[in-house]
Amino acid sequence: xxxxxxxxxxxxxxxxxxxxxxxxxxxxxxxxxxxxxxxxxxxxxxxxxxxxxxxxxxxxxxxxxxxxxxxxxxxxxxxxxxxxxxxxxxxxxxxxxxxxxxxxxxxxxxxxxxxxxxxxxxxxxxxxxxxxxxxxxxxxxxxxxxxxxxxxxxxxxxxxxxxxxxxxxxxxxxxxxxxxxxxxxxxxxxxxxxxxxxxxxxxxxxxxxxxxxxxxxxxxxxxxxxxxxxxxxxxxxxxxxxxxxxxxxxxxxxxxxxxxxxxxxxxxxxxxxxxxxxxxxxxxxxxxxxxxxxxxxxxxxxxxxxxxxxxxxxxxxxxxxxxxxxxxxxxxxxxxxxxxxxxxxxxxxxxxxxxxxxxxxxxxxxxxxx
Numbered sequence: 472x473x474x475x476x477x478x479x480x481x482x483x484x485x486x487x488x489x490x491x492x493x494x495x496x497x498x499x500x501x502x503x504x505x506x507x508x509x510x511x512x513x514x515x516x517x518x519x520x521x522x523x524x525x526x527x528x529x530x531x532x533x534x535x536x537x538x539x540x541x542x543x544x545x546x547x548x549x550x551x552x553x554x555x556x557x558x559x560x561x562x563x564x565x566x567x568x569x570x571x572x573x574x575x576x577x578x579x580x581x582x583x584x585x586x587x588x589x590x591x592x593x594x595x596x597x598x599x600x601x602x603x604x605x606x607x608x609x610x611x612x613x614x615x616x617x618x619x620x621x622x623x624x625x626x627x628x629x630x631x632x633x634x635x636x637x638x639x640x641x642x643x644x645x646x647x648x649x650x651x652x653x654x655x656x657x658x659x660x661x662x663x664x665x666x667x668x669x670x671x672x673x674x675x676x677x678x679x680x681x682x683x684x685x686x687x688x689x690x691x692x693x694x695x696x697x698x699x700x701x702x703x704x705x706x707x708x709x710x711x712x713x714x715x716x717x718x719x720x721x722x723x724x725x726x727x728x729x730x731x732x733x734x735x736x737x738x739x740x741x742x743x744x745x746x747x748x749x750x751x752x753x754x755x756x757x758x759x760x761x762x763x764x765x766x767x768x769x770x771x772x773x774x775x776x777x778x779x780x781x782x783x784x785x786x787x788x789x790x791x792x793x794x795x796x797x798x799x800x801x802x803x804x805x806x807x808x809x810x811x812x813x814x815x816x817x818x819x820x821x822x823x824x825x826x827x828x829x830x831x832x833x834x835x836x837x838x839x840x841x
Contacts, residue, residue, distance in 0.1 A: 525585055528582035536564065540557075569581045596752065608761045625792075641686045644680045645690075665780070670797070672800050686716070689721075690720070690721055706726070727775075734778050742776050759793075764783065
């Protein structure tokens with residue numbers, strides 16, 4: 472007599488539920504680069520509309536692409552347009568996006584894929600990544616697979632300008648604070664700590680001065696403030712600084728700057744750590760360009776409610792090559808896991824669909840066995 476196979480109704484129900492969950496579950500935010508979910512869901516910024524262009528590629532014409540071109544032009548990836556940009560995804564835009572993707576270690580698709588859009592929407596420094604056709608980001612790769620962490624990716628401004636080797640002592644003055652609510656004493660403490668991080672690694676010393684004759688001037692401005700680099704409001708361009716020996720360092724007064732306490736616990740989702748941005752901009756004041764190394768201080772972007780103040784090996788190598796090393800420097804702190812690496816690690820352990828796939832496989836195996 473032939474045997475009859477009986478399948479447990481409970482097992483069939485469990486398997487069906489798992490498959491249904493797989494079908495309807497939305498993509499997890501951990502599949503996207505750092506900062507994408509928080510920017511799109513909570514905090515509008517000047518580039519939030521870019522998310523509507525996700526998936527756009529060569530040959531398409533879509534409203535909003537002109538603003539993408541303007542963004543890429545501002546940061547050096549496209550030349551300025553005297554007549555304004557159009558909404559056609561042309562060959563120039565495709566090539567500009569590829570250069571952008573190489574600089575940030577993304578897959579080089581030439582399209583507005585999700586990772587590229589997320590990176591473009593991140594708050595960032597206003598200094599260009601490409602100056603006079605030369606990239607100031609040492610990506611050196613053709614995609615994320617060749618973007619090697621730990622390799623020297625520091626860069627300099629074209630011509631490698633620096634302060635004279637004979638000038639070991641630089642002065643700085645905080646000259647414009649009327650647009651920020653942070654008191655002067657707190658600002659002095661924050662900037663002193665930021666300068667000290669570079670002094671610790673080099674032969675340079677920094678002293679706060681009381682007048683505009685200082686080598687470096689620090690000011691808070693809003694919107695157009697006369698230097699050709701207008702600020703754009705919360706969580707867009709956070710700050711910018713000029714290469715040696717200009718000495719100007721400007722911060723967007725519209726940001727929700729946090730100067731004391733733990734920025735990750737700030738009441739505002741748009742909170743930006745002042746010292747973190749200051750350390751980055753001081754790197755520009757000393758001659759460093761942007762780095763393609765995500766753990767480096769000189770990486771162009773930083774998400775809100777994030778503190779990043781410790782120089783990485785990439786930063787130290789770049790600045791010591793310009794000014795020499797401090798014999799008392801004790802080396803960099805153990806590298807913190809970068810935001811992108813943290814997202815990747817989180818994705819490996821927390822994606823709900825991973826467990827569901829396993830559950831379906833087990834259930835299916837049990838059904839067959841029964």
